[in-house]
Structure formats: structure tokens, C-alpha cells
Amino acid sequence: MNIDESINKAAIQIKNADAILITAGAGIGVDSGLPDFRGNKGFWKAYPPIAKLGISFSEMANPMWFERNPKLAWAFYGHRLNLYRKTTPHKGFELMLNWAQKKELGYFIFTSNVDGQFQKAGFDDNSIYEVHGSIHHFQCIKPCSHHIWDASNSNVNLDMETFQALEPLPHCPNCNAIARPNILMFGDWSWLSDRSSLQSSRYHQWLDRLQKEKARLVIIESGAGQAVPTVRMESESVFRNMNADFIRINPRDYDAPAGAISISLGTKEALEAIEAYL
Secondary structure: OOHHHHHHHHHHHHHHOOEEEEEEOHHHHHHHOOOOOOHHHHHHHHOHHHHHHOOOHHHHOOOOHHHHOHHHHHHHHHHHHHHHHHOOOOHHHHHHHHHHHOOOOOEEEEEOOOOOHHHHOOOOHHHEEEOOEEEEEEEEOOOOOOOEEEOOOOOOOEEOOOOEEOOOOOEOOOOOOEEEEEEOOOOOOOOOOHHHHHHHHHHHHHHHHHHHOOOOEEEEEEOOOOOOOHHHHHHHHHHHHOOOEEEEEOOOOOOOOOOOEEEOOOHHHHHHHHHHHO
């Protein structure tokens, strides 16, 4: 199947669906100007000061830094928080929202991204499952309780020359220990999963409803690579278990299971091409 045929078939599946599941990895944000941290070279290109230290993404994305060097930890996560806050989601988000809102049985987002771009684009917070948490919510580093709080009133200022966060750093309102983002990191035993677990419960209730109603579901997967395969595995599991239609959009890791549609383009370009057929 050539790319035009794939796009045409994808448009037909979206048009005929009763519900839409959007599954997304870091690659979906590239067209908005966000880094996808693809490999150490990609990560270090985004963070030259960390490249000088020779620290890989998996080493940096570790809660130990909040104890060993909280100013460096908050420089990294504070920079990302500020970047996500000022980034405007690309046109593809608006197109998907428009398709999804027209569906009789609604939509859900399953994403490994922590950037809050789906909420920013107007998707309902109650229809989003952030499997790795959110940078827009904080928790205690200990943690001293199960309290997870909205970080919208917290600001992190940086000295980009030294790549250090400036005082005051975010602190826990209960015990005054250093706070951290409510994100699942590598080697992380103190992540509070309560918020994501609630999202998971809503997500699986929605899937159960679709199964009961024998709904026609289409999965639109975008920007989900093989390095951290969480999103790809979920897409393929739902594809198999619910006899869904499945569209995989990825300029590099575009191989898809038999019966699925593969579109080897960037997210924005692919979605705009589908919209033209719709």
C-alpha cells in the first residue's frame, strides 16, 4: 500500500469509527518544537550543559539527583517545565480533537508524555491517561504523604550559564522537604502513582464500555518509538483484543502489525493529509 492509499484508508477508518483512542509518545511533540531525546546525541543536543557532564538521559531522569544535587535536578526539570508551558501544540492536535469530539462514544488519550500538551490543546483532562505522570504536578521527594499537587503556581528560575536552578526550589507544603515532579523516573521507588491510577481506571472503564456496545474503535498512534515501547505495546494490545482499526504514524519506527495502517510521515504532516481526505 503506498502512502496516499494509506492516508485515504486511514481517513475512512476515522470517519466510520464510533470512538477514537489516541496513543502518543514523545515524537508527537516534535512538530511543536519539543525535543524527543532520541538517543544520547539527541538529548545532549537539547541540553549542552548535561553533555559536558557526560550524563545520559536515563541517568539524568533519576530521582537520586533531587537528593544529591537538587539544583541540577531542578535545572533539568524546571527547564522542561518552562519549555512545555510556553509551547503551543501544533495543528495536528486541533485536527484530532475535532475528529474525536464528533464521535458518539468519545475518545481517550493514552500517552507516555509528561508535557501536558493534550490538555493545553483542549482535550478533556478526564479523558487522558498519562501513564508516566505529569510534570505539571509535584509531590514530596520522601514522600511524606500521598499528596500530589497542581504546580501551576510554582515557578522554577534557572541560571543557564551554570545550569543550576535558583532558590527558592519547590518544596513540599507538608514537611518542607524538596519537591519533585510527579513523574515516573528511572530507578524510581518513590513515585506516587495515585493520580495516574485514577486515570487508568477511567481509561479501562471506557474500553469496557466500548466492548459492551460492540463499538467500532480506531486507534491513532503517533510518535511512539521502540526505545521505550510502552505506547506501542498498548496500541497493539488494544488492536488485538478489541478488533480495532489501527493507524501508526511515525517517520522512522513505522513498522506495523498485519492489518494495521502504517504512515511514514511526521505527525502534523500525516494528520493534515488525513484531514484533506476527510
